Amino acid sequence: MAKSSAHGGFHLATSYDAIRAVAGDGEVYSSYVSGLGAADVVAEDAGSDDNPPPRAPLFEFDGHSHRTWRRILQPYFTPAAAKGHESLIRRLCREAIAGFVNEGRADLVSAYTQVVPPLVVAALLGIPESGRELLADQAKRLVAAESREEAEERGREYAKLLLSHIRERAAMPRDDMLSDVVHAEVGEAASERQVLRFASLMVAAGQLTTTDAAATMALLLAENPDLRDRVRASQKELDEFIEEAVRYEPAVAATGRAVTQPTTLAGVLLDVGDRVLITWGSANRDERYFSDGDVFRMGRGRTRPAHLGWGAGAHRCLGRHLARLELRVMLQELLTALPGMRLQAGARPRRTYGVIRGVREVPVEW
Numbered sequence: 001m002a003k004s005s006a007h008g009g010f011h012l013a014t015s016y017d018a019i020r021a022v023a024g025d026g027e028v029y030s031s032y033v034s035g036l037g038a039a040d041v042v043a044e045d046a047g048s049d050d051n052p053p054p055r056a057p058l059f060e061f062d063g064h065s066h067r068t069w070r071r072i073l074q075p076y077f078t079p080a081a082a083k084g085h086e087s088l089i090r091r092l093c094r095e096a097i098a099g100f101v102n103e104g105r106a107d108l109v110s111a112y113t114q115v116v117p118p119l120v121v122a123a124l125l126g127i128p129e130s131g132r133e134l135l136a137d138q139a140k141r142l143v144a145a146e147s148r149e150e151a152e153e154r155g156r157e158y159a160k161l162l163l164s165h166i167r168e169r170a171a172m173p174r175d176d177m178l179s180d181v182v183h184a185e186v187g188e189a190a191s192e193r194q195v196l197r198f199a200s201l202m203v204a205a206g207q208l209t210t211t212d213a214a215a216t217m218a219l220l221l222a223e224n225p226d227l228r229d230r231v232r233a234s235q236k237e238l239d240e241f242i243e244e245a246v247r248y249e250p251a252v253a254a255t256g257r258a259v260t261q262p263t264t265l266a267g268v269l270l271d272v273g274d275r276v277l278i279t280w281g282s283a284n285r286d287e288r289y290f291s292d293g294d295v296f297r298m299g300r301g302r303t304r305p306a307h308l309g310w311g312a313g314a315h316r317c318l319g320r321h322l323a324r325l326e327l328r329v330m331l332q333e334l335l336t337a338l339p340g341m342r343l344q345a346g347a348r349p350r351r352t353y354g355v356i357r358g359v360r361e362v363p364v365e366w
């Protein structure tokens, strides 16, 4: 455990056992926590003291209401539902690759890993094909903002666009995820602000994570020609590679929880209102469970206990079947089109740090 006074003060849990304990106890550790962790990447509506930030359905609910939201949304996330998106994902990958395959070199982040996931998550929400590019562009612009003012302005534009889709469904429900959330009643119907926060978090959960995970994986492959050739030759090895990469460098490095009753965690007393940052990436390298945790190593298989790159407990990643499929198809298509891709000579790709982690650019040639 560590303690920081940054961001209004928080505790940091780093061991596998402490993180599992927090993630497994939604009564003591609530997911409705402001200003800390992955949920804080969505800050369009931060609320104020007398107007608290809206609580996002699913992501920020606990206990019974969380389980109810999860049941409502589950059908969109089964392995079979994920499979239903495979041909769309493959088409998007091929279109993106066609844009640079003849160039002999590319930055895989801007040309590929940032291009496919936002279009997939827009489809998942139920945005019609004609509206997906615009939503994806605005989401990308928001992520690329370089100052707080720029982020706020782009956040407002983005929220306006999402709201137009939400209002359309409020007036006329369709058979899609966004309509289900607008019209569901869990206790009471979610307010417009809540649905908006849900939609922004879903775009972030589906887009930022997969973009960063795919970039981290593309970099690992571009740096290691032997590994690249192994995973190109076998889907089993590719799937194993993806799982080990999610252990080794999980895109969601940390998320937050708020303490709801006095408790003790790893010997540290916590009080009501304290906030805890749980660092999934650190749990995944806990030497008590993962030998040579700092080493990327194929062949760990689905180790017991499981790594925590997809989270743990009630909020464990609902999108993991889709994410695994998306990453598999993205890497398959990339390695089929560019079997000999390697890092450009002299390139030193920069990592991005924070609660969501990835790589700024992956400059390759072939």
Ligand code: HEM
Pocket (backbone or CB within 6 Å): 023, 058, 059, 060, 070, 121, 124, 202, 205, 206, 207, 209, 210, 213, 246, 250, 251, 252, 255, 256, 280, 308, 309, 310, 311, 312, 314, 315, 316, 317, 318, 319, 320, 322, 323
């Ligand atoms: C490699 C990519 C991904 C990683 C590493 C990842 C990781 C995670 C983690 C660690 C959590 C738990 C957060 C917490 O307990 O505080 C989570 C939750 C979640 N993820 Fe993912 N995720 C990925 C991709 C996706 C995708 C593609 C989607 C869907 C579009 C998705 C949807 C969700 C949802 C809905 C939750 C919240 C579940 C709940 O609150 O019950 N994720 N994810």
